[in-house]
Amino acid sequence: MIDKIQNNDSSKKYSFDEFIDIIRILRGENGCPWDKEQTHESLKTPMIEECYEAVEAINNKDISNLREELGDILLQIALHSVIAEEEKEFTINDVIDEVAKKMIRRHPHVFSKEQVxxxxxxxxxxxxxxxxxxQxxxxxxxxxxxxxxFPASIRAQKVLKKAARAGYGVNTYEEALEKIQEALHDMKTLREEPSKDEIDDKYGxxxxxxxxxxxxxxxxxxxxLTNATDKFINNL
Structure with a gap:
C-alpha cells in the first residue's frame, strides 16, 4: 500500500478506502508528527473552519473551491474516525453505517409505504x-x-422554532415586533453607567x-446579517 501511495503518478485516482489508508499511514509509526499529535479536542477548531470555508465557496459560487473544501471536511471526518479506530471506539465504516441507517429511518415516505x-x-x-x-x-x-x-443566531433560531412548536413565545408577526419595541425601551432606560451584565442582558x-x-x-x-454586512463593506 505504501509503495502504491508514494507513486507520484498524477493521473492516478484514489479510492475512498485508499484515502483512509493514507490517514492511517500519516498517524502511524513513521507518519507525520503533526498528524500523530492530533486528538478529537485539537481538531475542533479546524472542523469549524473547514465548514465555514465550504460555505464561503458556496456563497461565491466557486465550484472548484467547493470541491477542495469538501475534501478538507472529509479529511476532518477521516482524522476523527481513524483516531477513534485507534482507541477502539468506532471506525469510518461505523460512521457510514449509522448515517445510512438514519437516512432510511427518517425517510419512511421513501423507504416504506408511509405517505406525506x-x-x-x-x-x-x-x-x-x-x-x-x-428518547x-x-x-x-x-x-x-x-x-x-452553534453560532449564536443559528442556535437562537432553532431554539425559538422549537419553542413555537411547543406553544411558547409569541404567535404573530405583530407580537414579535412588540417584543422588539419592549427590548428597545429597556435599552433606552439603562442607567448612565450600566454594568456589562446589564448591557449583555438588555442587548441580548x-x-x-x-x-x-x-x-x-x-x-x-x-x-x-451576513448579506447586510457584505452590503455595508461594499458601500465603503
Missing part, C-alpha cells in the same frame, strides 16, 4: 422520528439539547427578539 403531502410534513415527520430516536420526552428537553457550539434580549422576527419573515437570520 409536502415538504412541511416531511420536516415534521423528521423531527418526530428524531425525538423518538433520542426526548418533551419539547423542552429537545430545546435544551440544541448545541451551544433585543437580539433574540430580532432573530424571532426573522422566523415570521421566513428569513434566515445568519444569512440576512
Amino acid at each position: 403531502a409536502n415538504t412541511e410534513e416531511v420536516l415534521e415527520r423528521w423531527e418526530s422520528i428524531k425525538k423518538e430516536e433520542k 426526548e420526552e418533551s419539547e423542552i428537553e429537545s430545546i435544551k439539547k440544541v448545541p451551544r457550539a 434580549s433585543l437580539l433574540l427578539g430580532i432573530v424571532n422576527l426573522s422566523i415570521f419573515l421566513g428569513s434566515n437570520a445568519e444569512n440576512s
